[in-house]
Amino acid sequence: MNAGAITERIPNRKAKEIYELICRHATISKTELLEQSGMTVSTLTRLLEELTGQGFILESGFGASTGGRRPILYEKNSAYAYIFGLEISRTLSKLVLVDLGMNKLDARSWTMTAEMTPEVLIRFIVDEARSMMERHGITKSMLLGIGVGAVGPVDRLSGTILEPAYFQAKGWRNVEICRELSEELGIPSMLDNGANTAILAESWHQRTQSFKHLLYIHVGVGLRSSMVSEGKLIYGAVDMEGSVGQMIIQTDGVAHRNAAGNYGALESYASLYAIEKAARSALKQGRSTVLSHLVEDPEQLTYTQVLEALKKNDPLVVEIITEAATYFGIGLANLLNILHPEKVILGGPLIAGGELFFQTATQVAIRKTYYYPAYQVVFSKGQLGEEALAMGAAVMVMDQLVRL
Incomplete structure (x- = not known):
């Protein structure tokens, strides 16, 4: 449908x-x-x-x-109607129920573990959607549809999640997510990559402001980007969501974790993976750090422990985060020098984790922007935080009301 x-x-x-x-x-x-x-x-x-x-x-x-x-x-x-917005990401998936004013009525999240295959997640989503409808007295005829913002690459036209990397569970290839949701719920469904739905949400939230050119970057397990110009999403010949992470910032740099990736790629220096890798290496070297009291086996270290140490102002973690943010700022400056957006919205776990990464990255980016200070850009963490992807999926559905 x-x-x-x-x-x-x-x-x-x-x-x-x-x-x-x-x-x-x-x-x-x-x-x-x-x-x-x-x-x-x-x-x-x-x-x-x-x-x-x-x-x-x-x-x-x-x-x-x-x-x-x-x-x-x-x-x-x-x-007038209600919409489901669904985020499917590598670490977390989220379902929201909103009205046409984008007022959130209900929400439910699931951690994306090794057991969260497409079949398992879709069953959870369908059951929860029906429960939300029952709780709020909403019938199928009152629903406009369900929008999905997923890790790319995706095929928007066929509603298929293609070959996303780094899911813990197996089976996340060529998933016909729209067909399955429409058949189960009996409502129209739409799909786009999560970066696009996130910027749709932020653009809608700021619709009364004068910004015409917005750039969004999600910094997490990988790097995901999207852009809106004159209120319209910018699409390439293929799904571009993860391409920013393959930006080469050091030609003789470290090998990418994926054999198909570029040497010296940005996400090898500025991502959850890069930070965890650096912290594990420091622990193995015997560096003095709070982390040694938080985890026994360096290979079991996660970003959660890194954040805990950051809150305690651990010098080693501050060093690791600052270095990652500096590299990200260099990549961000490259995008500013090419695209010249009026506003840049940054989201994802690394941005939500504290001010250090955000402030360092944006300061580095500004210093390396060619036309600064004549060219002024606004940096923001966005208004919707980690709900942007799911809310934007709902905005995508709502926008169809005015499509010709």
């Missing part, structure tokens, strides 16, 4: 334009809609009546008078 069923809910192109204008604002007056749409009064009035009658929008009072009658205000009807 594809997104066409969603797109057809508002069949009129001009009605889609008006609905999209209303969605960009908390409330907007009829006068403002006339100015921004360029439509005649009679056409706009008819479209507003249609959208109101169908339940897409609501009249929400009157605006301030400018000398004549007070203008009617309109807003999106958040209760």
Whole structure:
């Protein structure tokens, strides 16, 4: 069941334009809609009546008078429908239930262990989705669909997760996730890579601001990136989600953990894997560190212990994080010099782990940006944190209402 069923809910192109204008604002007056749409009064009035009658929008009072009658205000009807947003990542998967205002009604997460095969996870998702519907009194007819933001590469058109690397469980290749979810839940489903859904969420959250060119980078097990320009996602000939991690920053550098990867690739220096590898090596060398009291076997060390030591301001861990952030800042500067985004949103475990990585990386990036200070870029951790991928998957579904 594809997104066409969603797109057809508002069949009129001009009605889609008006609905999209209303969605960009908390409330907007009829006068403002006339100015921004360029439509005649009679056409706009008819479209507003249609959208109101169908339940897409609501009249929400009157605006301030400018000398004549007070203008009617309109807003999106958040209760028109509900959407599931699903994140599938290497360490965690998450399901959220939202209304059309992107207000979160419910959420559930699962740790991606070695037992979390596609079959197991899909069963959990379907059971939890049905439980959420029951808890909130939502019927299938009230659901717009389910969006999925997954580790790439993915085939968006067929709704298939292709060959993602580094899952602990087996079976994550050529998973027809959209087909399986649609068959189980009986609702439309859509798929994109998680970096794209994350930037969709952040872009929607900042829709009233003036940023036109946004870059998003997720720093975790690997590096994942996406970009929005003029409100539209930028796509390449193939799924580009993990390509930023293969950026070469040292031609004679360390070998990539994957035989197909580049020597000296950015994610070999700035990722959870790189930090864990550096910390394990230091423990084996007998370096003085809090980590030696947190884990007996260096090979069992995880990023969780690294974070614990960082909170205690352990000098060795501060050194490791600073070095990783410096390398990441160099890679980020390369992207700034090529793409020139107005705003860069950074997310993922390394960004959420504390200020040291974020501050070091952004300072290094700024110092190596060619047109600085004439070119000013805003760095942000984003507004939605670790829920951005799942929320953005829901935004992806909602956006189909205004697609032609």
